[in-house]
Amino acid sequence: MIQYIFRRIFINIPVLIGITMVVFIAIALAPGDPMSSFISPELATDPAMLARMRAEFGFDQPLYIRYFNWLAQVLQGNLGYRIKTYDPVLRVIVERIPATLLLMSSALLIGITLGVPLGIYSALKKYSLPDMILTAGVFLGVSTPAFLIGLGSLFLFCLQLRWFPAGGMHTLGQEESVLDTLHHLALPAFILSANYIASMLRYTRASMLDVINEQYVTTARAKGLSEPIVILRHALRNALIPIVTVIGFSIPNLLAGAVFTETIFAWPGMGSVFVDGVNSRDFPLVMGITLITATTVLICNLLTDIAYAFINPKIRFG
Amino acid sequence: MSNTSTPQKPPPPLTPTARAWRRFRRSKLAVIGLFMVALMAILAIGAPLIAQYDPLKNDLLNRAKPPTVEHWFGTDRTGRDVFARTIYGGRISLMVGLVAVTLSVTIGTILGLISGFYGGIVDNFVMRLTDVIMSFPPIVIIMASIPITANLLSSDNSILAIMAVIGLLTWPQLARLIRGQTLIVRETDYVTAAQSLGASKARQMFVHILPQCLAPLMVFATFGIANAILLEAGLSFLGQGVQPPTPSWGNMVESARSLDILENLPWTWVAPGIFTVITVVSINFIGDALRDAVDPRSK
Numbered sequence: 001m002i003q004y005i006f007r008r009i010f011i012n013i014p015v016l017i018g019i020t021m022v023v024f025i026a027i028a029l030a031p032g033d034p035m036s037s038f039i040s041p042e043l044a045t046d047p048a049m050l051a052r053m054r055a056e057f058g059f060d061q062p063l064y065i066r067y068f069n070w071l072a073q074v075l076q077g078n079l080g081y082r083i084k085t086y087d088p089v090l091r092v093i094v095e096r097i098p099a100t101l102l103l104m105s106s107a108l109l110i111g112i113t114l115g116v117p118l119g120i121y122s123a124l125k126k127y128s129l130p131d132m133i134l135t136a137g138v139f140l141g142v143s144t145p146a147f148l149i150g151l152g153s154l155f156l157f158c159l160q161l162r163w164f165p166a167g168g169m170h171t172l173g174q175e176e177s178v179l180d181t182l183h184h185l186a187l188p189a190f191i192l193s194a195n196y197i198a199s200m201l202r203y204t205r206a207s208m209l210d211v212i213n214e215q216y217v218t219t220a221r222a223k224g225l226s227e228p229i230v231i232l233r234h235a236l237r238n239a240l241i242p243i244v245t246v247i248g249f250s251i252p253n254l255l256a257g258a259v260f261t262e263t264i265f266a267w268p269g270m271g272s273v274f275v276d277g278v279n280s281r282d283f284p285l286v287m288g289i290t291l292i293t294a295t296t297v298l299i300c301n302l303l304t305d306i307a308y309a310f311i312n313p314k315i316r317f318g
Numbered sequence: 319m320s321n322t323s324t325p326q327k328p329p330p331p332l333t334p335t336a337r338a339w340r341r342f343r344r345s346k347l348a349v350i351g352l353f354m355v356a357l358m359a360i361l362a363i364g365a366p367l368i369a370q371y372d373p374l375k376n377d378l379l380n381r382a383k384p385p386t387v388e389h390w391f392g393t394d395r396t397g398r399d400v401f402a403r404t405i406y407g408g409r410i411s412l413m414v415g416l417v418a419v420t421l422s423v424t425i426g427t428i429l430g431l432i433s434g435f436y437g438g439i440v441d442n443f444v445m446r447l448t449d450v451i452m453s454f455p456p457i458v459i460i461m462a463s464i465p466i467t468a469n470l471l472s473s474d475n476s477i478l479a480i481m482a483v484i485g486l487l488t489w490p491q492l493a494r495l496i497r498g499q500t501l502i503v504r505e506t507d508y509v510t511a512a513q514s515l516g517a518s519k520a521r522q523m524f525v526h527i528l529p530q531c532l533a534p535l536m537v538f539a540t541f542g543i544a545n546a547i548l549l550e551a552g553l554s555f556l557g558q559g560v561q562p563p564t565p566s567w568g569n570m571v572e573s574a575r576s577l578d579i580l581e582n583l584p585w586t587w588v589a590p591g592i593f594t595v596i597t598v599v600s601i602n603f604i605g606d607a608l609r610d611a612v613d614p615r616s617k
Contacts, residue, residue, distance in 0.1 A: 018450035026462060031469040143598040145548050147555045148591045151574050159581045166577065252455040259457055263556060264575070275556050278461050290462045294453045301453075 001309065008305045012298060019294045020074070023287050024067050030283045037284040038073055041086040079291070080284030082277075089288035093270060099169060100269030103261065104254050106189035108247070111196035116243065118197075119204025120236065123212065134201060141198030146257045150191050150264040157187055167266035188265040192257045196250060203246045207239040214238075241312050248304025252297045341611040348607030351600035358597050362408040371399035373406040374563050385585055392585040394573070404589050407565035411594070414481050414566075415546040421485025422546075423492060423539050427531070430496025431523045435504060441497070448490035457552055459487055464558050476561045480553060484546050492542075495534045503530045533612035540605035544598045551594050567594045 039053045054060050058069035079089035122134045158166040164187045170176050171184075211217065212235055220234040221227075255271075262271035270289055277285035332340070342348055361368060371377075371389075377397030385392040391400035433444040451459075460483050468479040503509060504527065512526050547567075553559035554568025555575075562569055567590040574580040574587035 014446050015449040015453060018446060019453055022450060022454075022459075026466060029470065030466050139599055139602060140595070143544070143548075143602050144595050145551050145555075145598075147552060148571065148595065151571065151580060151587065151591070155580055155584065159577070252453075256455040256457040259455075259461075259556070260552065274458070274461070278465065279557050281465055283465075286462050290454065290458055293455055293458050297453045297455065 004309055005306055008302055012302055016295065016298060019291070019298065020071055021067065023291045023294070024070055026290070027070070027283065027287050028063060028066075030287075031281075037083060038070070038078060038080040041081055074291070079288035082285050083282045084280065089285050092273060092285065093288060093292055096268065096270045096273050099267060100258055100262070100271060102185065103189055103192060103267060103269060104258055106185060107192035107196060107254060107257075110189060110193040111200050111250075112247065114193075115197045115200025116204050119201040120208055120231070122201065122205045123208035124231070126209065134205075138198045138202050141194055142202075144194075146191065146195060146260040147264060149194050150188075150261055153187055153191055154264060167264075169268055184265075188261045188267055191264075192254065192261045195257060196254065199250060199253075200243070200246065204239070204243055207242045208235060211235050211238045241308070244307055244311060245304055248300055248307065251300040252293075255293050255297070338611040342607050345603075345607035345610070347603040351603030351607075354596055354600040355604065358408055358593070358600075359412065361405045362412050365402075365405045365409055369399070369402035369405055371402040373398060373402040373565055391589045392583075394583065394586045395579070400570075400586050400589055403565040403570060404567070404593055407567045407570055407590055408593060408597075410477065410560055410564065410566040411547050411550055411568070412597075414477065414484070414550040414560075415543040417481045418484035418488070418546040418550075419539055419542040421481065422487075422489040422542060423535065425486070426489035426492030426538070427496055427528070427535060429489070430493040431500055431527060431531075433493065434497035434500025435519070435523050435527065444493065445497070448493055451487060451490045454487075456487065456549065457556075460484060460549065460553065461556065461558055463487070464553070476559065477564075480550055480559055484549050488542065488545065488549075492535065492538045495538060496531050499531045499534060500527055503527045536612065537605060537609045540601060540608055544601035544605065547594065547598055547601075565590075567591070 036050060036054065036059075038059070039050065039057065051060075057073065059066055061069065077090055079093070081088055082092065118134060122131045125131050154166060157163045165171065165184055169181060169184050171180055214235075217230060217235050220230045225234075258269060259271035259274060261267065262269045263275050266272065270293075274286065274289045276282070277289065375398065377393065377399075379397065380389065380393050381395060381397040383389055383393045383397075389399050389401065391404060393399055394403070429444050433441045463483045464476075464479050467483050468476060471479055471482070500523075509522055509526050512522055517526070550559055550566065551568035551571070554566050555572045557572065559568050560566035570590035571587045571594075574583075579586060
């Protein structure tokens with residue numbers, strides 16, 4: 001088990017190096033001079049000073065040496081400074097992370113609590129009318145772009161019915177309260193989870209159908225166990241193994257979805273600041289966020305692998 | 319001489335393609351999907367003949383009109399006909415999907431074949447490369463790459479940059495599929511036979527192994543087109559895709575980021591939105607049926 005975990009970590013090291021290389025190449029190719037933005041604007045007040053700082057950081061060296069010098073800066077927490085506002089990129093990201101995490105974890109929670117039970121139901125009532133309606137819903141949920149669901153709900157629930165506020169995280173000029181935040185959170189979280197509910201439902205259904213005809217399920221029934229126990233304890237426990245993987249691997253999709261949801265609802269997270277960054281050609285910020293998200297995805301994949309090992313006895317005792 | 323005396327010849331056995339087609343047709347949704355995609359393609363290709371208005375021409379006397387007999391889908395803020403813009407937008411969206419997928423299928427197929435066929439260091443390198451690319455959420459890396467690519471291509475043609483970036487960053491899944499298939503087919507007797515008859519490595523890969531990979535390739539390409547259309551729409555929606563005034567489904571919906579248009583001119587964004595969803599759902603129906611039809615395990 002320990003050996004398995006170490007092997008997974010070891011495999012991911014070259015991938016992490018690859019991620020930093022991709023981001024570095026993007027910075028090197030980007031128009032303008034994004035390397036300069038790694039030097040604190042307070043220190044680089046005039047061109048001569050900037051040139052001296054660049055030499056000190058080793059940014060005047062050949063490309064492959066510059067990569068290591070850049071990496072050294074990144075490892076020290078220097079992700080550069082924003083082009084216009086001169087804010088350190090790392091600080092901007094750290095400020096924005098809680099809002100994104102709140103949105104994503106709410107969506108994850110909604111997706112699992114709705115997607116898994118509906119998937120089980122759909123599998124148990126295979127080919128019934130509710131199953132067909134759910135399957136059609138899955139198709140629609142997977143095929144409708146997140147921004148369209150977002151705009152549609154904004155139109156319906158915020159502008160027509162006025163059930164929810166049209167954007168932001170708090171009501172302006174009002175004291176921050178949990179209830180107020182929840183009121184702002186509900187709609188974006190539901191929209192972000194829409195595609196996610198659909199894919200959870202689809203995978204749970206397929207996974208349940210796989211195990212439901214296994215002999216150990218028949219055995220459990222033959223022993224005279226009640227149906228809920230057969231389904232929950234015998235079938236679902238095995239069906240959950242692939243579902244855990246799906247939860248882990250859907251993190252990149254949730255991050256991508258957050259980019260749209262945050263933009264539509266002016267949610268003050270990483271996604272909306274990322275879009276601002278791309279539109280204003282603020283490369284240090286864009287590359288900083290790209291690097292952080294890719295590293296996050298990598299870590300999530302690693303944790304998924306480890307979680308998978310914990311719940312799958314074939315690996316746990318293997 | 320009567321017909322009854324001649325023995326009835328048994329019908330010739332169906333080719334695998336014919337069998338797959340028969341299974342495909344059995345799915346009603348797929349047939350509907352095929353029909354809808356064909357309709358979208360006809361509207362897109364025939365746009366200059368079908369549209370009665372120029373998609374770029376302003377008509378200041380008919381601004382912000384809801385749907386009427388003259389303007390089926392209404393007009394936008396500057397009086398442009400929304401129906402004309404929607405079907406011209408379909409040209410761009412479908413073309414971006416097709417070209418991007420062609421690029422990504424070409425890269426994925428070649429790298430997958432090479433990776434599975436040669437194994438060893440080459441395989442390791444290609445697989446780690448797929449790991450690296452797949453660590454970036456697609457929309458994030460594509461958004462970050464588009465300004466850079468547009469700058470490298472030194473063109474104002476945003477469509478070219480979008481097709482290139484989507485194509486260059488979506489091949490890893492296919493490369494993995496093809497690699498897996500290659501690993502199996504490489505060991506079969508007929509590939510060994512070809513090898514011992516002196517077939518070159520390229521011939522073994524492209525003539526003997528590739529045909530066995532066509533089934534997953536076709537399924538990937540189908541879903542890939544739907545995916546690329548969604549990506550283009552998403553990019554345009556975020557302002558990094560097809561640049562106005564050229565219409566695309568994504569940038570038509572983008573105009574609704576202004577709450578005024580969202581609330582007061584819903585027809586301008588609902589129409590391209592519905593076209594996107596219909597196209598993507600239809601392609602997904604086709605892809606699903608195709609997957610079942612070409613999977614030898616399904617009956």
